[in-house]
Amino acid sequence: MTTSHKKPTPFEPAVILTVPGDHSKKDPKHKVGLSQWDLIWLKFWRNKLAVIAGVIIILVYLSILFADFIAPYPISLKNQDYVNAPPMGVHIFHDGKLTRPFVYGFKMEVDRRTYLRIYTIDSTKRYEIKFFTEGYEYNLLGFIKTNRHLFGTQGDGRLFLLGTDRFGQDMFSRIMAGSQVTLTAGLLGVMISLVLGSILGTLSGFYGGTIDMILQRIIEFLQSFPHIPLWLTLAAALPPTWSSINIYFGIVTILAFLGWTGLAREVRGKVLTMRSNEYTMAAKASGASSWYIIIRHMLPNALSHIIVVATLAVPGMILGESSLSFLGLGIQPPMTSLGVLLQESQNIRTIANYPWQFTPAIVIIVSILAFNFLGDGLRDAADPYSQ
Amino acid sequence: MDDLLLRVKGLCTYFHTEEGLVKAVDGIDFDLKRGETLGIVGESGCGKSVTALSVMQLIRPPRGRIAGGTIEYIRGNEIIEITKLGIHSPEMRSIRGKEIAMIFQEPMTSLNPVYSIGEQIMEAVILHQQVDKREARKMAIQSLKEVGLSSPEQQVDWYPHQLSGGMRQRVMIAMALSCDPNLLIADEPTTALDVTIEAQILELMKGLQRTHNMSIMLITHNLGIIGEMSKRVIVMYLGKIVEIGKTDDIFYNPKHPYTRGLLRSIPTIGLKRRLNPIEGTVARMTELPHGCYFGPRCPRRMPICGEKEPPQFLVGDEQFAKCWLYEGGSV
Numbered sequence: 001m002t003t004s005h006k007k008p009t010p011f012e013p014a015v016i017l018t019v020p021g022d023h024s025k026k027d028p029k030h031k032v033g034l035s036q037w038d039l040i041w042l043k044f045w046r047n048k049l050a051v052i053a054g055v056i057i058i059l060v061y062l063s064i065l066f067a068d069f070i071a072p073y074p075i076s077l078k079n080q081d082y083v084n085a086p087p088m089g090v091h092i093f094h095d096g097k098l099t100r101p102f103v104y105g106f107k108m109e110v111d112r113r114t115y116l117r118i119y120t121i122d123s124t125k126r127y128e129i130k131f132f133t134e135g136y137e138y139n140l141l142g143f144i145k146t147n148r149h150l151f152g153t154q155g156d157g158r159l160f161l162l163g164t165d166r167f168g169q170d171m172f173s174r175i176m177a178g179s180q181v182t183l184t185a186g187l188l189g190v191m192i193s194l195v196l197g198s199i200l201g202t203l204s205g206f207y208g209g210t211i212d213m214i215l216q217r218i219i220e221f222l223q224s225f226p227h228i229p230l231w232l233t234l235a236a237a238l239p240p241t242w243s244s245i246n247i248y249f250g251i252v253t254i255l256a257f258l259g260w261t262g263l264a265r266e267v268r269g270k271v272l273t274m275r276s277n278e279y280t281m282a283a284k285a286s287g288a289s290s291w292y293i294i295i296r297h298m299l300p301n302a303l304s305h306i307i308v309v310a311t312l313a314v315p316g317m318i319l320g321e322s323s324l325s326f327l328g329l330g331i332q333p334p335m336t337s338l339g340v341l342l343q344e345s346q347n348i349r350t351i352a353n354y355p356w357q358f359t360p361a362i363v364i365i366v367s368i369l370a371f372n373f374l375g376d377g378l379r380d381a382a383d384p385y386s387q
Numbered sequence: 388m389d390d391l392l393l394r395v396k397g398l399c400t401y402f403h404t405e406e407g408l409v410k411a412v413d414g415i416d417f418d419l420k421r422g423e424t425l426g427i428v429g430e431s432g433c434g435k436s437v438t439a440l441s442v443m444q445l446i447r448p449p450r451g452r453i454a455g456g457t458i459e460y461i462r463g464n465e466i467i468e469i470t471k472l473g474i475h476s477p478e479m480r481s482i483r484g485k486e487i488a489m490i491f492q493e494p495m496t497s498l499n500p501v502y503s504i505g506e507q508i509m510e511a512v513i514l515h516q517q518v519d520k521r522e523a524r525k526m527a528i529q530s531l532k533e534v535g536l537s538s539p540e541q542q543v544d545w546y547p548h549q550l551s552g553g554m555r556q557r558v559m560i561a562m563a564l565s566c567d568p569n570l571l572i573a574d575e576p577t578t579a580l581d582v583t584i585e586a587q588i589l590e591l592m593k594g595l596q597r598t599h600n601m602s603i604m605l606i607t608h609n610l611g612i613i614g615e616m617s618k619r620v621i622v623m624y625l626g627k628i629v630e631i632g633k634t635d636d637i638f639y640n641p642k643h644p645y646t647r648g649l650l651r652s653i654p655t656i657g658l659k660r661r662l663n664p665i666e667g668t669v670a671r672m673t674e675l676p677h678g679c680y681f682g683p684r685c686p687r688r689m690p691i692c693g694e695k696e697p698p699q700f701l702v703g704d705e706q707f708a709k710c711w712l713y714e715g716g717s718v
Contacts, residue, residue: 034546034549035501035503035546036500036501036546036548037501039548209449277496278491278492278493278496278497279496279497279498279499281445281491281497282489282491282497282498282559282562283499283510284445284483285443285445285483285484285488285489285491286483286484286488286489286510286511286514286515286562286563286566287480287481287482287483287484287485287511287514287515288480288484288510288514289475289480290475296510297499300499300501300502301499301500301501
């Protein structure tokens with residue numbers, strides 16, 4: 001029987017410092033106590049691939065924030081003398097001597113037989129690359145008027161790091177502008193679907209019954225549509241008279257309104273398990289209202305999962321925008337996006353002769369891989385108590 | 388009357404399931420005095436926890452509902468009928484936690500992992516009392532000290548994963564006591580803990596009961612705990628009270644065959660004998676037997692048992708048994 005007559009000690013001493021994870025012993029914070037977020041962060045930090053992916057994503061988004069500063073030319077600047085020019089190599093040695101970085105000029109000939117333009121390096125012309133040089137005028141971060149750019153050449157020299165397209169427009173500058181549109185569309189779309197998905201998912205999971213039934217059927221209905229035709233139909237419904245910025249927001253909204261379903265499902269599942277959790281029962285037993293329990297207990301617990309799902313949803317949005325633009329129903333020129341850039345290069349001639357015009361695809365692949373690695377790392381870290 | 392705290396009359400709590408109507412609690416009566424500990428004991432699924440949740444109005448609609456009977460909570464001269472209050476009403480919320488607090492079986496999951504234990508106690512305090520954060524923190528530390536944590540000033544900032552099961556249950560008790568409730572419902576508070584910790588927690592609850600002068604409704608399937616903690620005990624079987632009385636009477640002079648069977652099935656250390664479990668299994672809630680629910684398993688079954696449900700018979704000093712054996716007061 002349990003009638004032990006031993007006088008109880010005030011507490012069980014042996015267990016205090018056997019905190020899961022050994023870091024607590026080294027970490028001076030262990031006296032205060034590591035919160036769940038600390039544990040998640042520590043576990044995430046140990047996954048180097050995810051950390052690297054996170055750094056890449058931060059760098060990419062920082063660079064598109066300063067896209068105009070980094071891009072040497074405006075996106076629509078056409079250079080008739082440099083149509084379909086290959087990428088220029090940056091050199092730091094001239095005549096065996098170390099110099100400031102520079103590029104050689106191009107000499108252009110037209111092949112008599114194929115009418116292809118052939119560019120050869122003209123080593124008599126050297127153009128030094130200047131940093132923080134003057135160029136076209138733009139608004140830094142939208143409000144600081146300036147004409148400084150990270151790098152560029154002066155005089156009649158040109159600097160095409162990634163070559164030019166069929167109008168002689170600088171690919172690098174266009175990729176910067178295109179990434180700005182595509183990658184922000186991904187992030188913005190996820191944010192909208194995050195808000196929609198969290199609210200509807202929580203309602204569905206918490207209240208259950210008829211609300212749950214209706215919402216789940218709507219989700220199933222949306223998910224059973226083939227995505228691309230539905231996108232196309234909706235995108236085609238955007239008025240052609242809209243300005244390109246309106247089209248941009250229209251596309252983002254379409255993607256978000258079709259993309260929230262997965263997130264809502266995830267949140268609903270999480271809420272359902274938490275609803276029968278004992279701490280929500282305990283909160284209820286101590287007199288908390290339903291909304292209080294949702295906001296204070298369920299949301300913080302679901303947040304780590306929401307972040308994971310959102311991170312893994314960004315690639316879908318990026319691909320969605322690219323697909324739409326690639327099919328010609330998304331972003332309209334003169335605005336550009338990675339999908340628009342790819343669409344412009346979708347022909348056999350480009351593949352055969354101007355492969356540098358496919359660099360936008362590399363940007364898409366790298367950012368999507370980075371988001372996936374980051375999302376996987378976050379998912380593993382989101383439940384810090386599992387081993 | 389004046390020292391009565393809770394009076395339950397004919398309480399019925401039903402659940403609608405796919406298999407049919409489950410009468411988890413079916414017409415039970417009991418009352419609870421101020422400062423008293425009442426034990427509720429029975430096998431799994433006999434309606435103990437549902438009784439507790441009904442008192443708190445935590446039965447979740449639309450599946451479950453309180454189908455009948457009254458639960459009266461007596462606050463001074465005022466009688467509050469809990470069954471008349473809406474589940475989500477502010478009145479009910481102000482009773483939960485402040486007047487009637489509850490601790491659960493599973494201390495490992497009863498605390499929210501994203502908040503420190505201090506924040507969680509403060510939360511309960513701030514919900515019910517007009518205090519600011521600093522004051523609430525002081526009260527949290529005070530209640531942690533009361534439940535015997537070694538260094539409450541530091542431990543108040545700890546997170547649940549840093550505590551052992553026993554410490555978590557102490558925190559749960561601290562949280563329940565932070566608003567000084569009149570009734571503490573403990574639903575198998577020590578089932579998930581090992582035996583030494585169990586003894587400490589029970590000792591702690593006893594001590595706190597004296598200092599706070601509160602009543603405890605102790606739900607358990609462990610008769611040993613009842614013997615140690617409570618003066619009065621209710622034995623439940625399939626949603627009905629089969630025997631009620633003083634703990635000593637029930638332990639040394641059990642009347643109902645089910646209670647006898649329960650007591651006989653406890654293993655005794657040192658005594659080498661075969662265990663005597665009650666024969667058969669608990670009937671399914673959706674296919675209840677006719678007459679007395681315990682009839683099919685009862686060693687002293689009589690013809691009447693299969694026909695009519697027995698009423699409560701007075702079988703001793705404040706001891707009632709729901710069994711035909713005692714018809715006509717044959718004690």
